[in-house]
Amino acid sequence: MSDFFCHHRSIVFVMCCLFVGAVVVSADESADADTATVSFWNDVRPIFQAHCQGCHQPAKKGGEYDMTSLENLFKGGESEEAAIVPGDPAGSNLIGQITPSDGAAEMPKNAKPLTDADIAKITKWIAAGAKDDTPESARRRFDSDNPPTYSAAPVITAVAISPDGNLVAVSGYHEVLLHETDKLIAGDATNAGRLIGMSERIESVAFSPDGKMLAVAGGSPGRLGELQIWNVADRAMVFSNAVTFDTCYGASWSPDGKLVAFGCPDNTVRAIRVEDGKQVLFNGAHNDWVLDTVFSVKGTNLVTVSRDRSMKLMEVATERFIDNVTSITPGALKGGLHAVDRDPAKDELLIGGSDGVPKIYRMFREQDRKIGDDFNLIRKFPEMPGRVFDVSYSKDGKKIVAGSSYNGNGHVHVFETESGKKLAEMKDVDGAIYTAAFNPDATIVVSGGFSGNLLVHDAATGERKSIVVPVPLDKTQIANK
Ligand code: HEC
Structure with a gap:
């Protein structure tokens, strides 16, 4: 998924570079924030973003x-009180809200007060006139009154189908779009909801087991990593957690719907409790970006895959690393792992990555590890062209679907789980594929990737049923092209 950095086009790519630049400046300047003037963009905004x-x-x-x-x-x-009065910290309601008395402050609500150093930075910035030094490139903001507009279809990085099969969630720019599955199959591009949030890039979408909520992992490169939880029926945000300063990946729900796990480019995996948004798991056993996660059948364990080529097993209650599921022999795995899914009924894991070969592993080892072993491997599927970016099981566990990309060409194959046999190849795939999913009865496959088109295929015959641009395109701009 690192490839999305080069694949994202036009404005997304330009903005990405600018943000990376901004962070470099931040590291230099925040060190001497005490003596130099305090910058809103580099010093104050990150505090507000995180807390x-x-x-x-x-x-x-x-x-x-x-x-x-x-x-x-x-x-x-x-309250209708001015939160910030430039030049007057004492008259700014926000300062009153964050200043602790007897060790507790009004804000951040239900959390530890900000550090003295952070409060000092905010106070200093207000005292010096609360100047806005936000770079021009970052001034664009989106919300439901001011939704993102599109002159071209953005790369699709994530799709998910609701457990009842009725809705398809698909990544856009700064938003997740909901579509009714029946309309999509009929080629109707009208969306059924737009979940617009802070993150410009969406990397992962996952419905809760009961279908009532949607977890969204993403971020703004070099600036923000974020996990969002949405109420699907109301199209309303339940909460958003800012985590790290880069894009998050691979959201997954615990089977009881109480936890959501996700991977981060600081090489950590985290899980939050949905009830109150509190982080309940944090593990740094990987040594590269964690790109996907999945819980065990009982929810007691969490499995993660990473660009570091390994699949690791964690214990949820203790947050501890338990085992490398894949072989740790150097050279045994070629390239990073991009995706993992779990058999709906048993603790078997389906993975896909840079070597193009989807594989199934057993989650818990039945033999002691010996150097060079790969005992947990159960099955290899026929090699796909290029790298596999997404894999998933059908709801009954009998089939799997995998999407890959080779030299800009996409491939979506359906295999039989038990025999490993290829059952169908999806036809007329129009570019690199980054995400693919079955509907609940596995009669269709929905996929997407570089072209920005959402594809619906008959899972049995591979015939393409429809091709739809999931975002509302700005027609005047198309005409101008
Ligand atoms: C967990 C959610 C939460 C977090 C985190 C949080 N707030 Fe709040 N904030 C609220 C709610 C809810 C209110 C409404 C008053 C209340 O319920 O206490 C509020 C009210 C405020 C107000 C008063 C607004 C007005 O004019 O009525 C200010 C100022 C404020 N927050 C600042 C902050 C700052 C600064 C931070 C971070 C340091 C922060 N809040 C973090 C939930 C939160």
Whole structure:
């Protein structure tokens, strides 16, 4: 999935480079924030992003207060008191809210107070006139009144089908779009909802086991990593957690729907409790980006795959690393692992990665590890062209689907789980494939990738049933092209 950095086109790519630049500056300047003037963009915004914006953003406004635009940040919320008065920290309601008394502060709500150093930075910035040094490139903001517009279809990095089969969630730019499956099959591109959040790039979408919620992992490169939880029926954000300063990947739900795990480019895997958004698991056993996650049948264990080529097993309750599921012999695995899914009924794991060969592994080893072993391997499927970016089981576990990409050409194959036999190849795939999923009865496969088109195929015959641009394209701009 690292490849998305080069595959993302036009504005996304340009913005990505600018943000990376901004972070380099930040590292230099924040060190001497005490002596130099405090920058909003480099010093203050990251504090708000990490501790406040999860509850104070357009999709979720605690106390009617949105802290993601400067205008709203200054104005304040339901109290109608100015949150920030430039030049006057004592007259700024926000300072009163974050200043602890007897070790506790009003904000961040239900959390530890900010550090003295952070409070000092915010106070200093306000005292010096609360200047806005946001780079021009980062001034664009999106919400339901001001949705993203598209001159071209953005790369599709993630699709998921709801457990009842009725809805397809697909990644857009700064949003996840919901589509009714029946309409998609009929070639109707009208969406059934737009979940617009802070992250410009969406890497992963996953419905909760009961289908009522949607987990979204993504971020803004070099600036923000984020996990969002949405209420599907209301199209409303339940919460957003800012984690790290780069894009998050591979969200998955525990079978009881209580936890969501996801991977981060700081090489960690984390899980949060959906009830209160609190982080309950943190593990740094991988030594490269963690790209996908899945829980065991009982939810007691978590499995992760990474660009470091390994699949690892964790214990949820203790947050501990338990075992390398794949062989750790150097050279045994070629290239990184991109995707993992679990058999719906048993603790067997389907993986896909750079070697193009989907494989099934047993989660818990039945023999002691010996150097060079690969005892947990159960089955290899026929090699696919290029790298496999996504794999998933059908709901009954009898079939698997895998999507791959080779030299810009995409491939989507359906295999029989038990025999490893290839059952069908999807036809007329129009570019590199990054994501593929079955509907619940495995009669269709929905896939997407570089072209930005969402493809619907008959899973048995491979015939293409429809091809749809899932985002609303700006027609005037197309005409101008
Ligand atoms: C867990 C959610 C949550 C977090 C995190 C959070 N807030 Fe709040 N905030 C709220 C809610 C809800 C209110 C409404 C008042 C209340 O319920 O206490 C509020 C109210 C406020 C207000 C008053 C707005 C007004 O004019 O009425 C300010 C200022 C504020 N928050 C600042 C912050 C800052 C600064 C941070 C980060 C350091 C932060 N909040 C973190 C939930 C949160």
